[in-house]
Amino acid sequence: MGSNSQMKIEKGDYGFVLEDVPHLSDYIPDLKTYPNPMRFNPAYSVVKQYFIDDDDTVPEKVVVNKNSSRGVHFRRAGPRQKVYFAADEVHACIVTCGGLCPGLNTVIREIVCTLYHIYGANRVLGIDGGYRGFYSKNTIPLTPRFVNDIHKRGGTILGSSRGGHEKSKIVDSIQDRGINQVYIIGGDGTQKGAAVIYEEIKRRGIKAVVAGIPKTIDNDIAVIDRSFGFDTAVEEAQNAINAAHVEAESAENGVGVVKLMGRYSGFIAMYATLASRDVDLCLIPESPFYLEGEGGLFEYVEKRLKENGHMVIVVAEGAGQELVAQSSSITAKDASGNKLLFDIGMWLSDKIKAHFAKKKSMPITLKYIDPTYMIRAVPSNPADNIYCTLLAQSCVHGAMAVTPALLAGLCMVDKLIFRSVLMVFVDMQRIVDHHNTVVITDRMWARLLSSTNQPSFLRPKDMIEFQKAEEQHQQQQTTTFNQCVVGWRKQQRQQFRNKGRLQSVPMFKLQLANGLTF
Structure with a gap:
């Protein structure tokens, strides 16, 4: 589990653990909210229930049986009824890091177009050349006209590089330019850096969100079922x-x-x-x-x-x-x-x-x-182009208003279920802990x-070793899950003790995979 994850347990005999993402209100109280501009967009007037309910979650494991615990859920991605940024307040930047991948330009294009056309935000900068571009290169103003045809090209119009992650210089640049939405497209190393950037932003008390879209052509990022560019x-x-x-x-x-x-x-x-x-x-x-x-x-x-x-x-x-x-x-x-x-x-x-x-x-x-x-x-093929569009739009929706868990570290995940693609928000730290294999x-x-x-x-002995290794991995995941729940429970009980309201702690049962009951 990510170290920044907020573990929340739903009430009831069949409760699950919601692995949430951080919220700006964690360190900035009394945030002002605004009606989502999508309410007044004629393109979405015919879509029923377009806004995502704040309580909607998606399970990490799709296939379960009668003996399965409810397990971990993630908060479903999508537009909320209220946002935390006014259109004229948004000052966004986009950076691409690491190796190339089909679909990078599509993601850039759709972030820009979503900010402009759906949310009315018209200040978007492209950071040139990866993380180093924050403090060593010029920025590129991005508009819908500028990015209109870039999805037809391979590579990234912003350039990319490896390394160059100097936390203080990057956050200094973000603060000096007045940037309050940072969109970071990159692999596990890049997202690890993004998590560090967020922690520094939080330490300084800056009203800014860091939204990450995981990128790897190898499809080896943890949690997600498919990374963009893989099909291509x-x-x-x-x-x-x-x-x-x-x-x-x-x-x-x-x-x-x-x-x-x-x-x-x-x-x-x-x-x-x-x-x-x-x-x-x-x-x-x-x-x-x-x-x-x-x-x-x-x-x-x-x-x-x-x-x-x-x-x-x-x-x-x-x-x-x-x-x-x-x-x-x-x-x-x-x-x-x-x-x-x-x-x-x-x-x-x-x-x-x-x-x-x-x-x-x-x-x-x-x-x-x-x-x-x-x-x-x-360039990405049609399937990846559509997927990149969903990722980019979900990312912007999250940056504008993840309620009640506005991102600080955000990654998109898809669960392919009967032809449906469900996007969710995941703590950045979650995807840097290990690789999918x-x-x-x-x-x-x-x-x-x-x-x-x-x-x-x-050989037969090799098969036994692999099966044991897989069982140990599953057991380790279960143990980590249980430890998070136990830690959460102790923390909640301590908070109630401190407030003198121990008797009002809601008691319910949560059956975990190893038989623990709360």
């Missing part, structure tokens, strides 16, 4: 896989190797493989493999070539790093603190070629394709193994 990346990866398949199919014993992005998780590689149906082997960071011996990679490649005469291998950039590391002692990090990876694609290609060079009776032709940066430098004991990975017919490369 999977779609774009098909071109590389198709090329590898053509090359492999056109040669005797042809092998096509494609390296895709995926530092800590193999979602792009897995989904691109499933979408293609031409891949014979997919390697991801979550699933270890070995080269030599019975059941190893070399044995499978030989078997596949004998059966089919060609094969395609897709490998995520973070796969097999422990194998490559055995032949190198280099350890370095980029400006964001990410460990620089060894080139698993080149290494694997060389190992396969060296292995078959010893087999004179089975020469191979191997082609290596690395579209790593090509798949992220393109492919669960290789889950059905999606089983679908991939069924599609490629590849071995799992897991």
Whole structure:
């Protein structure tokens, strides 16, 4: 749980924990409110119940059974009836940080257009070049006309960079410019920095909100089901896989190797493989493999070539790093603190070629394709464009008026439920605690193994270890959940003691996963 989260428990026998986001009133009392300008917007006059009820929540876990606890809920995102900023009071800025991702320009465009067209706010600045732009570069005035066509371009019109997070300088810049809405688009490292910026803003007592939209092409941000740009990346990866398949199919014993992005998780590689149906082997960071011996990679490649005469291998950039590391002692990090990876694609290609060079009776032709940066430098596809629009609009709605929990750290999350996309607000700290990874004991990975017919490369003892690790992770989440509830309960009881109203504490039962009852 995020350290800034406000744990709230609903009354009743079937209560749940609402993991809320901070509110400006946490440190600025008596905030003035205004009617939401959307009330007077003719575009929304025909929409019934467009405003989100303050009590609406979305469960973190969609699938439950009769023995499940109600678990954690998040506050549903969307426009509220009242806002905390008048239109002429808003002075917003937008910054993009970290690596590129399809959809960045769409998010920028929709934040600007939502502020202008829905809320009537016309002071929006673009921060040039990432966090460093707050204190070392000029700003870019953003208007609907300026951003009108940027969604048709890849990259980010604001520029981006890694590192450069100097808290005091950034907040000094925010304060000096009179900025009161900061929209930060970036990955887990960027959002970690955003949380620090908010804490400094809060310490200084500035009336300003920090709204984060999580960005990662790898789809590995915690809590969220899908990050923007991911669909586009999977779609774009098909071109590389198709090329590898053509090359492999056109040669005797042809092998096509494609390296895709995926530092800590193999979602792009897995989904691109499933979408293609031409891949014979997919390697991801979550699933270890070995080269030599019975059941190893070399044995499978030989078997596949004998059966089919060609094969395609897709490998995520973070796969097999422990194998490559055995032949190198280099350890370095980029400006964001990410460990620089060894080139698993080149290494694997060389190992396969060296292995078959010893087999004179089975020469191979191997082609290596690395579209790593090509798949992220393109405009977002229609599905991602729509998704980016929902994210950006939800972000602005939250910045204007999250009631009663106005953001200080805000991230959008979607839950795909029967074709519905439900956006929620999540504490920034929540998404920087850990990464989402492919669960290789889950059905999606089983679908991939069924599609490629590849071995799992897991011995029985490995499967037991993975299952134990997954159980421990689930238990750790449950323990953390329970600790938060216990801490909240103690805090509430202490507050009532201090007020001399201990007898009025509402008592109710909350059945938790480990059997604790309150």
